[in-house]
Amino acid sequence: MGQIEWAMWANEQALASGVILLSGGIVAVAGQFKGWQFGAYAIAAGALITLLEYPRSKRKKGSTIERCGQKHMTAVVKVFGPLTRNYYVRAFLHAGLAVPGGFILATVLGTVCLGIAAIIYFVAAVCGEEWRPIEVREEPKLKVSETIKRPPENPPPRPPPEARRKQADEGHANPTVVQDEV
Template structure:
């Protein structure tokens, strides 16, 4: 069995928790809950986490499906270098961002999910995983001579390949074209 890439799981978990934290923060601020300031923090933290986690990392083996518009945010994540690439840093960052969300009911679910993402990122870091951008590989352009095959010699409908071979042998032996339908004089 192959190795599990824990960072992929952590990325999905952290992205979902950022969105949940954002939603809970909006509910707290809009409802003017007691301690709504923690809800405002949840909105800011949710937006930050969502933007950080939106770009997926390249997998070690196989292909990685890039998210829509990921290349723009991946360039920003790539710009910060080891600060955003290292999963130890992400684990500590998510654990720290999760703490203030636990003080108000509407953001607790996002906080718990972010704590789980932090644990998964820590596990990914222990296993030596690191965030790598998905780079498009240029596909080699086919040459014109390689793509054009010999054009068909007979107009459609064409007989099956074995009948064509048989006809080609008869033509080479007889020197002319043989009519496959026998002609009768019953007219």
């Protein structure tokens, strides 16, 4: 069995929790809940978490599919260097951002999800994982002459390979053409 890459799971969990926290904050502010100020905080925290977690990290093995528009956010995340690359920092950042959201009902679900993401990021950090940007490498383009090996000799429908060998041995050039006797 392969080793689990915890950061991949933490990234998906944190991205979802950022969106949930953002939407819960919008509900709290729009509904003028008691303590709606925590909802305003949740909007800001949810937006920050969503922007931080949008770019995926490169996997150790295999391929990683880049999210749409990820390269723009990857540049922003790379600017902050070790603060965004280190998963210990992300774990404590998410745990700290989750606390104020627990004071009103509209943001509790986002807070719980963010706390779970913080735990998964901590496990990823303990396992030695680190955020790495996805570099897009261009595949070498093949020339047309390299892709065509040998064009077919007979028009379709072609007989199976065994029948072609027998016909070649017997001296028939084209099995589909029947010559008329004069």
